[in-house]
Amino acid sequence: MQSADPEHFFETDAAQAKRERRAAKAGNKYGSPISLKSKLLAAVPDPRFPGSALLVAESAGAVRFVNINDPDNTKTAYRGPTAPVCCVAVGGPDSGTLFAGSWDKNIWSWDLNSRAPGRKYVGHTDFVKALACATVGGKDLLISGGADKKIMVWDIATGARLHTLQDSAVNMLSIQDLVADRAFSTTTEASLISASSDPHIRRWKIRLDGWEQVVETSPDAPGTDRRTILEHETTVYKLVLDHDGDEVDLWTSSGDGTAKCLSRAKNFACDDTFHHGDHVRAVAVTEDWVITAGRDEDIKFWDRTSGKLYCSLVGHYDEVTELVVLRGTSGSSQHICSVSIDGTVRTWPLEKAALDAVVKEQEKPAEEETKEASGEGLLSAEEEAELAALMEDDDE
Template sequence: MQSSDPGHFFETDAEQATRQRRAAKSGNKYGNPIVLKSKILAAVLDPRSPSSAVLVAESAGADPESTKTVYRGPTTPVSCVTVGGPNNGTLFAGAWDKSVWSWDLDTKTPGKKYIGHADFVKAVVCARLRGKDILISGGADKKIIVWDITSGARLHTLKDDVVNMLSIQDLAVDHAASTESEISLISASSDPHIRRWKIRTDGWEQVVEELPNAPGTERRTILEHETTVYKLVLDHDGDEVDLWTSSGDGTAKCLSRIKNFSCEDSFQHGDHVRAVAVTDQWVITAGRDEDIKFWDRASGKLYCSLLGHYDEVTELVLLKNAKGSAERLCSVGIDGTVRVWPLAKAGLDTLVEEQKKPVAEEKREETKPEGLLSAEEEAELAALMEDDDEE
């Protein structure tokens, strides 16, 4: 007889406590959860409905999906998704089968399958180069592959042969530094190094620059974290586009472009930070500890921490209004839920007050003297005693 119940296997006391805590927490309705059938490993904004829809990738050999549409194909976990191609109408998904799958967003018709990685595909992004639509994928095989979307041809394979590059975790196209004839790409990996690349139709190069405060000293990578960098987010702050990062070292950081991508601000979330999102008002972080933390961008102080997910949070996506401004936050996680949160202070304050109530009730229960009945229990006992007297 086979079982998938973790309770049927050996567990440490800590593992049992974590499982029991998550089971107790799983019924909460914070963030109005949409429950899917397996772990959610990635999410991206649906360009057809940016205010109310995201495309998500699941671990159960499932396909990228929204609550209304399923794109079928992969039988292994899907680990990353992006949208691009002609008219921004193609969905791309990297999977554990070492391939990148594609579909027409509107018709759900499968498109080309891009095969070339030797291990899981962990990150995908799209760009344009000399009028061509380009797909860029990164894998656990330590490679970044550049593809011609239309023909399916592999154009380049990027590798760092000097500073050992580990499994790719994320890719970001730096549009502010790109031109019609050159893509500026930033990559993050399981090592703490962040790398920059220049990609052309006829070749590529890794950005190696001389440090302004150390003439004659070259820098091949940006090194501001201590371990794995999970997420890269490029954010406009006035005329500058800064780079935001999240890491397994427990921090999210703002790397200033005008300061040669050195750390401008650091937010100590704690535990692995898998995702970061940024608005004019907030820096939002989430990860292994399950909580979503809102930091005041101006002061750097923690404003609030929201409960809801009962396992690791893997992605944060900003939902935008018709003017392109962020109006809500969507989070997804290993617990298989999609949740939506307010960004306005009033909405956050209301949620925080709601989440305090169960905690206060638990504390009252914990501090109740042993053997002392609650008001409800006393009433029930009195009713029973009256019944006995009548008999």
């Protein structure tokens, strides 16, 4: 009889300590965890339920609907793949189609409302790791990036592959993320930004009849060009476009342990750096906060104005893979959800007073552990007085 229990196999001391630490941490209720049955690899907001629901990619081969206001109901799922789902996107006519990229190298689709299976897009030769949607010339397009180092552009309606994008000059590795830059797209041309396992960020222009890679003007050497945006030292995991006034800055997270704000006004030079530490798998921005998370399991909130760390929240007991800001119908930020390889979706407040309450709640166990370790606080004041009286009696 075979066993999958890690205790039945040789483990290093470090691996055993890590497993024991996670087991001890697993029962915490911080962030009101919604537990699913497999590892969670990605998530996006569900446009049908602004401010309250998301669509989560599971390693079990499904995309699951999660409503944070109804945490006990997690049965609604979109099924088809038999391999892990790596990424999800919503697009197509009236944003009514759900897309999922899988380890099986395919892109699956469903009608968002009926969950009826739709077209399958076949062409990648390795895992599909990133998806984005755009509209060009009246056509709805699906854009996919894979571990095969390729970016593919698909006609959603027909399933035809229109283009395959590759960098011919700077070796492009496995695609990690894609974002459609709608602020700089037109009716005839879509602007796309890509991130990959190399530290280079690339910009592209996509038309129905062709595509081109955008050559950047170097912020360090005016008058010279650069083919890529190079501000990180290693893998760039996440790209987020933030609309702040007239400027649309690009936020990034990387395996070099940092999240960065790349200023469009400065030709995507780094304008601010947040040193999270360890691999930063996800970054999110709101009116007040920059939020980072990754391999160290913590959710870190940074004051957007000062750039200083405001707090670090615990809860997850394995790597955090995604942060999703849930916004209400007015567009205001309501909550932020984190998803993790630990199989939980956790929800955190964005309002300062509520966030302070979470911080205070998390500080209590640490204070109690410190007191217990030092022998303080084991007796109440009344018990200490009674003990002192008894000791006095003994002395007599």
